[in-house]
Amino acid sequence: MPPVTNSSISVDCVVFGFDGSSLKVLLVKRRYREADASGDEVYKEDYKLPGSPIFDNEDLTTSAYRILEEITSIRNIYLKQLHVFSDPARLSERDLAWLNSRYGMDTRRIITIAYYSLVKLNRRMTEHTALRRAEWHDVQSVKKLALDHKEILMMALSTLNRQLLNEPIAFELLPRKFTIRQLQTLYEAILGVEIDNRNFRKKLLTSGYLRALGDKEEGVAHKPAQYYMFDKARYEKENRKRTKLNFINWHE
Amino acid sequence: MPPVTNSSISVDCVVFGFDGSSLKVLLVKRRYREADASGDEVYKEDYKLPGSPIFDNEDLTTSAYRILEEITSIRNIYLKQLHVFSDPARLSERDLAWLNSRYGMDTRRIITIAYYSLVKLNRRMTEHTALRRAEWHDVQSVKKLALDHKEILMMALSTLNRQLLNEPIAFELLPRKFTIRQLQTLYEAILGVEIDNRNFRKKLLTSGYLRALGDKEEGVAHKPAQYYMFDKARYEKENRKRTKLNFINWHE
DNA sequence: GCAAAAGTGTTTCATGTACACCCATGT
DNA sequence: ACATGGGTGTACATGAAACACTTTTGC
Numbered sequence A, B: 001m002p003p004v005t006n007s008s009i010s011v012d013c014v015v016f017g018f019d020g021s022s023l024k025v026l027l028v029k030r031r032y033r034e035a036d037a038s039g040d041e042v043y044k045e046d047y048k049l050p051g052s053p054i055f056d057n058e059d060l061t062t063s064a065y066r067i068l069e070e071i072t073s074i075r076n077i078y079l080k081q082l083h084v085f086s087d088p089a090r091l092s093e094r095d096l097a098w099l100n101s102r103y104g105m106d107t108r109r110i111i112t113i114a115y116y117s118l119v120k121l122n123r124r125m126t127e128h129t130a131l132r133r134a135e136w137h138d139v140q141s142v143k144k145l146a147l148d149h150k151e152i153l154m155m156a157l158s159t160l161n162r163q164l165l166n167e168p169i170a171f172e173l174l175p176r177k178f179t180i181r182q183l184q185t186l187y188e189a190i191l192g193v194e195i196d197n198r199n200f201r202k203k204l205l206t207s208g209y210l211r212a213l214g215d216k217e218e219g220v221a222h223k224p225a226q227y228y229m230f231d232k233a234r235y236e237k238e239n240r241k242r243t244k245l246n247f248i249n250w251h252e
Numbered sequence C: 001g002c003a004a005a006a007g008t009g010t011t012t013c014a015t016g017t018a019c020a021c022c023c024a025t026g027t
Numbered sequence D: 001a002c003a004t005g006g007g008t009g010t011a012c013a014t015g016a017a018a019c020a021c022t023t024t025t026g027c
Helices: A060-072 A093-103 A123-131 A149-166 A180-191 A197-207 A232-241 B060-072 B093-103 B123-131 B149-166 B180-191 B197-207 B232-241
Strands: A006-018 A023-035 A041-048 A051-054 A078-085 A111-118 A134-138 A210-216 A226-230 B006-018 B023-035 B041-048 B051-054 B078-085 B111-118 B134-138 B210-216 B226-230
Touching: A006 A060, A006 A149, A006 A180, A006 B006, A023 A060, A023 A093, A051 A060, A060 A078, A060 A111, A060 A123, A078 A149, A078 B078, A111 A149, A123 A134, A149 A180, A180 A197, A180 A226, A197 A210, B006 B060, B006 B149, B006 B180, B023 B060, B023 B093, B051 B060, B060 B078, B060 B111, B060 B123, B078 B149, B111 B149, B123 B134, B149 B180, B180 B197, B180 B226, B197 B210
Parallel strands: A006 A111, B006 B111
Antiparallel strands: A006 A023, A006 A051, A023 A041, A023 A134, A078 A111, A210 A226, B006 B023, B006 B051, B023 B041, B023 B134, B078 B111, B210 B226
C-alpha cells in the first residue's frame, strides 16, 4: 500500500454495469468486528462501494481511475464527479475506527468525493472483478450498504436517470455492437418504464448517430436483429444544432 | 478568526447577481507582495472569489453559507455544489504561501469545493457587500482572477446556462415582483441570445407557474407592465407531469 | 400628439404519441 | 408449421417558431 498522506479525503466510486436485463452496481465486502448478543467480538460482513483515501499529489480523478483500474483492470472508463459528502457526522465511531485501521490512519473526519462510472459488463470484466472479490449486485436488491454508501448510491442513480434522458451515455453500458432492442431494454430497465418499440426505433434511427453495421445476430430462433454502433463523431456534429431548447429563437 | 483545523480543504463561492441588464459576479480583492522590475517587494492587487478553509465539524454547505452570510448578510440563498478542484498543481508556490499566511496555516496542498449561488441584487445587498469591500463585476469583463478562480467561474457560468434552460432558477436573480420583460432581459443577457417577446410570454404564461399580481409599474413613460411572481408550489405540481421527456410512453 | 415599451394571435412546421400487423429464422 | 422476437407506417395531437400591429402611459 503506497503512503496515504491525505487521510481526511477519500474517493468512492459507484460503478454501474448492465447485464442485458438489469442494472448492476459493483460492491466490495467489508469485514468488521462487532459484539454479538452475548458480548463476544465476532466478525461480520457487509458491502460498500469501492473507494480509497487519496494519495498525496494525486488528483481526485486520478484517484478514481486508480480505484477503478485496480478492481476492473480497465483504464478507459466513463467517469464523472458526482458529489461531495462532507457531513461531519457521516461516519459513526465504529466506521471511523474501521477506516483508520484499514488504511493505517488516525483521523476524526473523512470527506468523500463520490464518482460514478459506467462500464461494459462483458466476460473479461466479470472475471476480473471476481478475482478482486468484488460483486455485481442488482441495484434493485441493494437494501443497505456500509457507511453512508446507500445515500451515495441513491444520488448516483438519480443522476444516471437524468443523464440517460439527456445524454448518449447508454452506449457506455452496452457492448460496442448492439441491437436496438438491447438499447431499449436498457432504457426500460434503468428508467423503469415501458417504451413503444416503433417510436423508439424511429427516434433513435432518425437521430443520425447510430451507425448500422452490416452484420446481424446469428443462431437465434427468430428474425435476426441488425447490429448498430454509436457514432460519437456524428453525435457531436448533430449536437451543435440541438442547442435549440425551448422558447428561444436562435435565428441570430 | 475561529480555529481552522482542516487546512487542506477550502470552499469557494461563485455568487451571481443580475442588475437589470447584465450578469454580475461577486469578487473580493486580494493583496499580495511581489518583486517588481527592480527587484523590490511591492504590494499588488488582484481579485478572487470569496472563500475560506473549512472549519472542523463544519459541513461544506454550512461552510459555504457561512462565507455567503459574512459577505452578503443574507442567510437564505440559492446554493448548489458545483465541482471539486483538486489538481495538486492548481496553486502556485506563491499562491500557497499567500493562503498559508492569510489563514495561519502550513499546508502544501488545498483542495477546493466550488459552490455557486444566485442572489437578488437589491440595494441592501449592494450596500452590505460594499461594506465588506466586495465588488460586483460584470461577468463579461472579468479577464483574469487569482489562483484558479477563473476556471471555477467559467464552470459556474456554463452550469448557470444549462440550468437556466432547464430549471426555474431565473427567479432567484430577480426581485420577488418582476415583469415579464425583466425576466426576458435576464434570459437574453445570460444566454446571450435574442428571444421573441410574443413566444416568450406565451411560453411563460401558459407554463402556469407565474402568478399575476394585481399591480402594475408606476411612473413609467409608457404602458405600465404587469407584475408577476414565481409560484413555486404550482411549479412543483406541474413538474410532476413534465417527466415526459422524449420517446417514452408514460401511459403506464 | 408623440415617444416608448407593453401587450396580443395566427399560421406553419416539426416532433411526440398511439396503435397492429408482417417478416425472418431455428426447431 | 409454429414459436419467437425483429421490424415497419400512418394519423393525430402538441409544441416551437416566425411574424406586425395596437395599447397605455408620461411628457
